[in-house]
Amino acid sequence: MMWNRRTLLGAAALAGGGVALKANAMPRSAPQQTWPAAGPDLTGKPSAPVVLPAPPEPKGLLSDAAFPIWPEGRIPGSRGVTARRLVLERGSPAAHDRAVMHVSQPILEVFQPANPNGSAIVVLPGGGYVRLAIDKEGAGAARRLNQCGVTVFVLHYRLPGDGWAAGYDAPLQDVQRAVRLVRSRAAEWALDAKRIGVMGFSAGGHLAAASLTRYDDAVYAPVDVVDQTSARPDLVCLGYALMSVGSGAGQFPGPDAEARQSLTERVKPGLAPTFLVHAADDRTVPVANSLALFQALQAADVPCEMHLYQEGGHGFGFTLPGDRPASHWPDAFEAWARRGGFFG
DSSP: OOOOHHHHHHHHHHHHHHOOOOGGGSOSSSOOOOSOBOOTTOOOBTTBOEEEOOOOTTSOSSOSOEEESSOTTOOTTOTTOOOOOEEEESSBTTBOOEEEEOOSSOEEEEEOOSSOOSOEEEEEOOSTTTOEETIIIIIHHHHHHHHTTOEEEEEEOOOGGGOOTTTTHHHHHHHHHHHHHHHHTGGGGTOOTTOEEEEEETHHHHHHHHHHHSTTOOOSOOOSGGGGSOOOOSEEEEESOOSOOOOOTTSSSSOOHHHHSOGGGGOOTTOOOEEEEEETTOSSSOTHHHHHHHHHHHHTTOOEEEEEESOOOSOOTTOSOTTSGGGGHHHHHHHHHHHTTTTO
């Protein structure tokens, strides 16, 4: 499947709770604030999000433990970028549903489990590459994975519409760097450097699939000793992931030929074991995306498992009620990861 500007914006409206973001939510230079500031109750709703006051980056939104992934002043392709983080609330302080836009300093937010098993997963929330559904697909993943003993790192990755020189490769630069950083500092969190995984949803699933298939692409010049570490994930989980993105002329700055190529074409033997989950009634990212990748992984003898559900729509993450079959996909993922030894 190939996405253009219209479908990307449509996905931003539909994914993770049906937020109707306006077309100018993807500025090429200075971000524009087209939503009302939050009132005293700090609440919004999917059809009318409100702008929340937020600490400046590199402060996190989910965890007290957060840190930047790039050394100060060394973010690749940042010349001329004026983006500044914008946080929209679609829920309430008691039940957050926040969208993060215009990431200017990529960070990792750390969630440590009570009983760590030595594995780690870098989580990539979705949001149509125009925002990050940080609560539903970030904090939700962290809570569930912590129960399995996994140390979780939620990545605030850069978005291609904000003027980064690498365009769609800017978020790939971030996830490569994040995997390298976690692996190089594994002893700090008592991790096994050979059990570092990546999990992504929707557009974040596309990014996770790029991490799977393009981990060895030199998408940025090394900045320090961390970049001597492998960016190859040891396990990948893809939730309703798309396989390619497309852009009209002039949509985003920088090269985007790689983004237009389907990641199924980049599958090769030796990739990390991969788990896929999708709903057949997904109207935003058709299930054909996961089917095509599963077929390519099988042909390359890459260990993989896929769970398809009749219903669930798009962006269900960890939010479905327990009586919906698709709500049990995290249990299937946990069982699969344990069988493969990833959880120790």
